[in-house]
Amino acid sequence: MKFKILLLLLVFSKLIAQQNNSVVKIQYSETIQYIPTTVNNYTGTLLVQNEYSYYVSDYINTDKATKNEDEEDVIVVNTPEFKFNGEVFTNTKTKELTENLYENKFLKKSFSVTEALPKIKWTLLKGEKKFNNFICKKAKATFRGRTYNVWYTEKIPVSAGPWKLNGLPGLILSAEDTDGIYKWEVKNIKYPYTEKGLNLKDTYSKRIKYKKVAFKEFDEMVVKAIKNKIKMISARNSNRDGIKVGFGYNTLQDREPTNEWRTQTDFN
């Protein structure tokens, strides 16, 4: 009898342990369409295990409808190709988020950008839609200068989503910003997901290999680099043709056009 009870307890504790170790794997079709004629396609993969989540975005290809460089006011310049679209780690216990990214425009370096897990103020909206047989509810939020419409399912009670999108009472299966630049839509879901030896805590500690910098500090570095470039270009004025040159930049196309510390979007 004692043995049976012990066996039952063992099975029960194993079940609880498995539940705690519940894992979700979701793949998204991710697109970034900076301009109407060019669509950049990625596969986004989100893994959630206990308090850890890991999102990675892998480049597939770029679809071009027409050559926009024929337009009078457009110049397409050759820049080194960057296929790394970044990865995001979150820890809901410590409320930390780390984004590994490559800043390809001004700093041209990789960074591990750390911040407190962003609290996104979602508005829950009416409406239901099915994605991969999961009934989803609608929500909307503005986060760092960009407004997102998302669909989430309460059937998977995981407060996560692609990139930094989090904080809803269910997993986000589809998201799109209102400018139509950034878009994610579920391709497939594995829930519960089992993978031998998967340990997101380990993945997290192994992947941090870039210069670690706080989000605010990183943003300040980028702004400084933009201002330096404006100065540098105007200092090179009056070339052999007697033509003067000016440079300006705006952050409107960026993933985070503004943030908690900066509202300025135009730099001239």
Next chain:
Amino acid sequence: MKKSFFGLIAIAFISLSSFTTKSTDELVLHNCTYNMYNASGQFLGQLTLYDVPDNVSCGSSKAKQVAIDYWNGTH
């Protein structure tokens, strides 16, 4: 009455022609602003060429090459 009417037209004609006439050695300049993108369509910034001669149009390969040279020189 007729005389004063024609006088007014004449003044208007003279003043208008004074705006449009320019001496042949006067150099007319203009500005060209370009939106710079990479192959992914990502916006890299806006480059403006000031004081471009009027006979060089903004869409011409000559003007665009000057812009590209500047861009490459600062990157």
